Amino acid sequence: MMLITKVYGDQHHHQFSYAMLAYMEELDKLEEKEATMIRVNRYPKCPLPEKCLGLGSHSDPHTLTILLQSDEVGGLQVLRPIDNQWVGIRPVPHSFVINIGDTLEAWRNGRLKSVVHRAVVNKEKSRLSAAYFLSPSSQVMIESPPQLIQPRSSNAKMYKPFTWGEFGKELLSQKRVSEKTALYRYLISPYTIQ
Ligand SMILES: O=C(O)CCC(=O)C(=O)O
Numbered sequence: 619m620m621l622i623t624k625v626y627g628d629q630h631h632h633q634f635s636y637a638m639l640a641y642m643e644e645l646d647k648l649e650e651k652e653a654t655m656i657r658v659n660r661y662p663k664c665p666l667p668e669k670c671l672g673l674g675s676h677s678d679p680h681t682l683t684i685l686l687q688s689d690e691v692g693g694l695q696v697l698r699p700i701d702n703q704w705v706g707i708r709p710v711p712h713s714f715v716i717n718i719g720d721t722l723e724a725w726r727n728g729r730l731k732s733v734v735h736r737a738v739v740n741k742e743k744s745r746l747s748a749a750y751f752l753s754p755s756s757q758v759m760i761e762s763p764p765q766l767i768q769p770r771s772s773n774a775k776m777y778k779p780f781t782w783g784e785f786g787k788e789l790l791s792q793k794r795v796s797e798k799t800a801l802y803r804y805l806i807s808p809y810t811i812q
């Protein structure tokens with residue numbers, strides 16, 4: 619997410635810009651209009667917000683999510699990896715939150731990370747958000763380009779190649795989780811030995 623690029627500083631920001639350029643070049647492969655979808659989330663106000671969640675913690679499995687949240691009511695939180703704390707993403711009027719999905723993480727060989735996030739509710743106001751999920755076509759193989767892989771180093775190949783179609787089936791076999799989606803099932807372990 620954009621917030622995380624700020625927290626991680628220039629290095630991560632650079633990775634993000636570079637990946638976005640590469641993404642544009644591969645758009646035919648990485649974005650399939652038929653598979654792309656929009657989800658609108660409505661979170662009613664809740665008398666006991668500390669006892670419920672609007673949307674449980676998850677990572678988005680797709681490539682990218684473009685999220686619009688209502689201007690006045692916050693509720694989106696990300697799990698900050700450095701200290702495992704939930705951090706609120708304050709809505710910025712007329713802006714989108716860009717969320718990196720698991721498929722993009724796998725394609726960039728872990729140089730960009732999908733982020734675990736959730737939505738909380740509050741007592742005073744209901745909230746709306748709309749998420750636009752970009753997906754590759756179901757037959758496309760998600761595999762990191764060779765220039766991102768250096769065998770026997772910390773940049774060794776992290777994930778076994780998979781198709782979005784296959785990944786979708788893995789997701790269906792998984793209950794809502796408290797961490798990342800099925801991506802870990804493709805992790806090459808230990809990925810430094812290749
Ligand atoms: O409502 C939000 O801010 C988060 C929505 C979300 O994470 C999702 O739809 O996947």
Ligand SMILES: [Fe+2]
Pocket residue numbers: 676677678735
């Ligand atoms: Fe999400």
